[in-house]
Amino acid sequence: MAPENPSHPSENDLPxxxxxxxxxxxxxxxxxxxxxxxxRFLKAYESPLPLAHFLLAHAQSVQAILSxxxxxxxxxxxxxxxxxxxxxxxSQGLNHIDLSECRRRGIVVASAGTIYSADCADSVVALLIDxxxxxxxxxxxxxxxxxxxxxxxxxxxxxxxxxxxIVGLGSIGSEVAKRLEAFGCSISxxxxxxxxxxxYPFYLNVRxxxxxxxxxxxxxxxxxxxxxxxxxxVLSALGKDGVIVNIARGPIMDEKExxxxxxxxxxxxxxxxxxxxxxxxxxxxxxxxxxxxxxxxAVFTWESFEDLRKLVVGNLEAFFSNEPLLTPVGLDDQxxxxx
Amino acid sequence: xxxxxxLVTCPMFTYLxxxxxxxxxxxKLWDHSSSKAEFFNNYSSSIxxxxxxxxxxxxxxxxxxxxxxxxxxxYSVGLDKIDLDKCKQRGIKVTNTPDVLTxxxxxxxxxxxxxxxxxxCVCDQFVRSGNWISGDFGLATxxxxxxxxIVGLGRIGSAIxxxxxxxxxxxxxxxxxxxxxxxxxxYSNIVxxxxxxxxxxxxxxxxxxxxxxxxxxxxxxLGPKGFLINIARGAHVDEPELVSALxxxxxxxxxxxxxxxxxxxxxxxxxxxxxxxxxxxGxxxxxxSKAMAxxxxxxLEAHFKGKPLLTPVI
Numbered sequence: 001m002a003p004e005n006p007s008h009p010s011e012n013d014l015p016x017x018x019x020x021x022x023x024x025x026x027x028x029x030x031x032x033x034x035x036x037x038x039x040r041f042l043k044a045y046e047s048p049l050p051l052a053h054f055l056l057a058h059a060q061s062v063q064a065i066l067s068x069x070x071x072x073x074x075x076x077x078x079x080x081x082x083x084x085x086x087x088x089x090x091s092q093g094l095n096h097i098d099l100s101e102c103r104r105r106g107i108v109v110a111s112a113g114t115i116y117s118a119d120c121a122d123s124v125v126a127l128l129i130d131x132x133x134x135x136x137x138x139x140x141x142x143x144x145x146x147x148x149x150x151x152x153x154x155x156x157x158x159x160x161x162x163x164x165x166i167v168g169l170g171s172i173g174s175e176v177a178k179r180l181e182a183f184g185c186s187i188s189x190x191x192x193x194x195x196x197x198x199x200y201p202f203y204l205n206v207r208x209x210x211x212x213x214x215x216x217x218x219x220x221x222x223x224x225x226x227x228x229x230x231x232x233x234v235l236s237a238l239g240k241d242g243v244i245v246n247i248a249r250g251p252i253m254d255e256k257e258x259x260x261x262x263x264x265x266x267x268x269x270x271x272x273x274x275x276x277x278x279x280x281x282x283x284x285x286x287x288x289x290x291x292x293x294x295x296x297x298a299v300f301t302w303e304s305f306e307d308l309r310k311l312v313v314g315n316l317e318a319f320f321s322n323e324p325l326l327t328p329v330g331l332d333d334q335x336x337x338x339x
Numbered sequence: 340x341x342x343x344x345x346l347v348t349c350p351m352f353t354y355l356x357x358x359x360x361x362x363x364x365x366x367k368l369w370d371h372s373s374s375k376a377e378f379f380n381n382y383s384s385s386i387x388x389x390x391x392x393x394x395x396x397x398x399x400x401x402x403x404x405x406x407x408x409x410x411x412x413x414y415s416v417g418l419d420k421i422d423l424d425k426c427k428q429r430g431i432k433v434t435n436t437p438d439v440l441t442x443x444x445x446x447x448x449x450x451x452x453x454x455x456x457x458x459x460c461v462c463d464q465f466v467r468s469g470n471w472i473s474g475d476f477g478l479a480t481x482x483x484x485x486x487x488x489i490v491g492l493g494r495i496g497s498a499i500x501x502x503x504x505x506x507x508x509x510x511x512x513x514x515x516x517x518x519x520x521x522x523x524x525x526y527s528n529i530v531x532x533x534x535x536x537x538x539x540x541x542x543x544x545x546x547x548x549x550x551x552x553x554x555x556x557x558x559x560x561l562g563p564k565g566f567l568i569n570i571a572r573g574a575h576v577d578e579p580e581l582v583s584a585l586x587x588x589x590x591x592x593x594x595x596x597x598x599x600x601x602x603x604x605x606x607x608x609x610x611x612x613x614x615x616x617x618x619x620x621g622x623x624x625x626x627x628s629k630a631m632a633x634x635x636x637x638x639l640e641a642h643f644k645g646k647p648l649l650t651p652v653i
Contacts, residue, residue: 027475118483122506126459126482129450133443133624136460138617143609147602147618152350158626160442182505183446279471286467294462295471301457303481 015320016042016062020051020077023068023090025305033309034066038317041066055080064088064319066312072096078105086325088315090308092116092172092299093249094329095222095337103331110315113327114171115307116299120247121175123298124217127245127271128180130292132157132215137289157241157268160184165213167206167229168220168248169195176217188213191220192335206230211237215245222249223335232257235267243269247298250276259284262291273298343643344385346405348395351414355632359390362636368395379404388412388639393619394601396420402429410642412635415622416440416495418652419545419572426653433652434638437494439630440622445498447621448570451594452487452538454615455566456480461612480591483507488536490529490552491543491571492518499540511536514543529553533560538568545572555580558590566592570621573598582607585614596621 017039019026025033031041042062047054055077063083067073069091075098078084087097088110102109130136133156141153164180166173166189177187177200188201190209195202203209206229210216216238220226230244230253238244244267246253255276261267262285269290275281278296285291314326345363347356359365366386371378386405389397392414399422402408410432411421418435426433454460458479465476487503489496489512500510500523511524513532518525526532529552533539539561543549553567553576561567567590569576578599584590585608592613598604601619608614622631637649 024475028478118507119481122453122457122482126450126453126457129446130454130459130463133447133450133620135447135450135454135615135617136463138620139454139460139615140464142604142616142618145606145609147604151602153618153620153623155623155625155628156620158443158624159446161626179502179505182502183449184442281466281471286469292459292463293466294459295466295476297462297476297479300476300478301481302478303484305478 014038014040015064016040016059017064017066017088017316018042018044018059018062018081019066019071020044020073021068021071023066023071024300025090025308028305034312034316036313036317038320039064051077052080064316066090066316067097069093069096073102074098075101078102078107086110086316086319088312088319090312092120093222094334095249099331099334100336103334108325109329109331110319110325110327111329112308113311115311116304117171117175119301119304120172120219120298121179123247123273123294124172124176124219124245124271125179125183127247127273127292127294128215128217128243129159131243131245131269131271131290132159132162134289136292161186162214163188163212165189165203165209165216166200167191167209167216167218167252169198169200170219170221172247173217173219176219185215192225207234207237210234210242211239213238214241215243218244218246218248218252220248220252221335221337222252223337225335226252228252228254230254230258235261238267240266240268242267243271245271247273250274250278255282262288343387344382345388345390345639346382346386348389348391348397348401351390351392352628352632354629355390355414355635358632358636359639362640363388388642390414390635390639391420393417393420397426398422399425402426402431410434410639412638412642414631414635417545417572419574423653432642432648434635434648434650435652436631436634437650439634440627441494441498443624443627444495444570444621445502447596447617448495448499448540448542448568448594449502451568451570451596451615451617452540452566453482455568455592455594455613456482456485456538458612460615485537486511486535488512488526488532488539489523490514490532490539490541490575491549492521492523493543495570496540496542497521499542508538515548530556530560533557533565536561537564538566540568541571541575543571543575545574550574551577553577553581555584558584561590563589564591566590566594568594570596573601578605585611 064086067089078101164185169189169191190203190206259282271292273294343363346366348368387409389411391397397411402425413435416437483506487508492512492514513526513529582605594615
C-alpha cells in the first residue's frame with residue numbers, strides 16, 4: 001500500500017484508484033504522470049502480496065481501476081472488488097478487460113476514445129509506404145555504404161492507384177482511409193456491419209475484400225470473432241502482389257501462416273506493429289527486406305502521451321465529481337473477447 | 340528510323356534501353372569509355388538524339404561534340420544536367436518526364452517525413468536486432484498536425500501539400516512568386532518559411548538561384564525541433580552545414596533522397612538515428628520507370644516523325 005504522506009494530510013481523504021501494473025507512461029515518465037488533487041493511486045504492484053490477497057486486504061472500498069494493455073482486468077479481479085464502478089484504460093484496445101463481467105456488474109469502462117487515431121493511421125501510412133518503396137531497406141543499404149559499391153537499388157512499387165482494403169472502419173480505419181485517398185488510393189472495407197453514409201465499397205467477407213485489394217490494412221478490435229481472422233485463405237486471396245499492414249492486435253493474424261507466405265514469396269510484403277507473442281517476433285522475419293516491423297508502438301508519441309494524460313485525469317476527476325465521463329464505452333455494443 | 344543514331348549517356352533502365360534498341364541505332368556512351376576520341380570520330384556526326392538522366396545529362400562539351408544533334412530527351416523531370424542555353428542557341432529540342440513521376444516523388448517525401456519523425460527505420464532495426472526482448476523503445480514525434488513548409492509549389496510541391504493536408508498539416512510555401520489559386524500561406528523569404536514551419540520540404544527545380552537555397556540561416560531557423568526533407572537535388576542544400584547541424588543537434592532530423600555527391604552521401608550521417616537516407620529513388624517504382632521510359636520513347640518518335648513533342652521544355 002502506498003505510504004501516507006504526512007505533509008498533505010488532506011490526501012488521506014482522497015479516493016483510491018487501483019493500478020495493477022505500471023502503465024507504459026509510468027515507465028517512461030515516472031509514477032506521478034497522472035497525478036491529481038482529486039484522487040490518489042493504490043499500487044498493487046508495490047506490494048509483495050499475491051493479487052487476490054492484496055485486493056481482499058486493501059481494495060474492498062476501491063471504486064476505480066486504471067488499466068493498461070499489460071494489466072488485464074479479469075472477472076476474478078472484478079469479483080474481488082465489490083465497490084468497483086469504473087475501469088479507465090490507457091490503451092486503444094479493450095480486449096484485456098472482461099467486458100461481459102463489467103456489463104453484468106454495471107461497471108463503466110472509459111477508453112482512450114479517439115486520441116490515438118491519428119498516430120495509428122500515421123503508422124499505417126508510414127509502414128505501407130516503407131514496404132512499397134523499401135524505405136527502411138534502402139536506408140540500411142545506404143548506411144552500410146553499399147550505394148557507392150553496389151550501385152542501383154531495386155525498384156519499389158507505386159502507392160498511387162493501389163486498392164486499399166481496410167478491415168475495421170472505426171475511428172482509426174476512417175483516418176487511414178482519409179489519408180490514403182490523398183495518395184490516390186481507392187478504399188474498400190470490411191466491418192461487422194456496413195456503415196451508413198459511407199460511400200466506400202463494403203465487403204461482408206474478409207477473404208473477398210482481400211481478393212479485391214492490393215493492400216490489406218488491419219484496424220479492427222481483437223475479439224472472439226476476429227481471432228485469426230487473417231488466415232491462409234485470406235492471405236492466398238490477397239496474393240503475390242498484395243501487402244498487409246497490421247497495427248491492431250497480433251492474434252488477429254495467423255502469424256505462422258503469415259511468416260510462411262512471406263518467406264515463400266506468396267505475398268509482396270508486410271508492415272507489422274503487433275505480433276502474437278510480443279516481444280517475441282518470428283526470427284524468419286529478420287532476414288526479410290520486404291517486412292517492416294515496429295515494437296507495438298503505433299501510439300507512442302510525445303503528443304499522444306500528453307493527450308492521454310489529460311484524458312485519464314479528466315475521466316477520473318469527472319468520475320469522482322459525479323460528472324459525465326469524457327470517453328465512456330457503450331458496453332452493449334461490444335463483442336466478446338474470451339482472452 | 341532504325342538507322343537513326345541515339346546516344347544514351349549511362350545505364351538507366353533496361354526496359355528503356357530495350358525499347359530504344361528496337362526503334363533506333365542505340366549507342367551506349369559507357370561502352371566507349373576507354374576510347375573516347377575514337378568514339379567521337381566514328382559516331383559524333385551521326386548522333387541525332389541524346390537520352391540523358393540525373394546522373395549524366397547533356398552538358399556543353401557533349402553538345403558541342405555532336406554537330407547534328409536535334410533533340411535531348413531526358414529520362415527525368417529535372418533539367419539541371421542539361422545545358423539549356425546551349426540547346427537554345429543550337430536549336431536543339433529538349434523534352435523531360437513531368438507528371439508521370441509526380442505521385443511517386445510526393446509519396447516518398449511524405450514517407451521520408453513519417454520515417455524520420457516516427458523513427459520507422461530505427462524501430463525496424465530495434466525489432467530486427469532482437470532488442471525488443473530486453474527493453475522498450477521510447478517515444479517518437481507525431482506527424483499529423485505538424486506545419487509543413489514547401490520550397491517550390493510546382494507539380495511535386497503541390498502534390499506533397501495535398502497529401503500533407505490529409506494529415507491536418509497546415510501548409511505554407513516559398514516560391515519565386517506567390518501562386519494564385521491557393522490558400523496556402525506564402526513566404527517571400529525562405530528563412531521566414533523555415534522559422535514558421537516544423538517540416539521543411541525542398542521540392543523546387545535546381546537553378547543558379549536555388550543552389551544552396553537551404554543554407555546555415557535556413558537550417559538555424561528550422562532549429563532543433565525542425566526537420567528537413569529533400570527529394571529535389573542535393574545541391575539545394577549546403578551539405579556540410581546540414582551535416583554539422585545534425586551532428587551538433589541544431590536540427591531535429593532529416594530525410595534525404597538526394598546528395599551533393601551521389602552515390603556518396605556524407606558518412607558522418609550514417610550513425611544518426613534521426614536521419615533517413617535513401618539512394619535517389621524518388622521515381623524508382625516499376626510503374627513510374629516504365630511510364631517515364633514510354634514518354635522518352637514517345638517524344639523521340641514524335642520528333643523523328645515530324646509530329647508535336649509530348650513534353651517539350653524548349
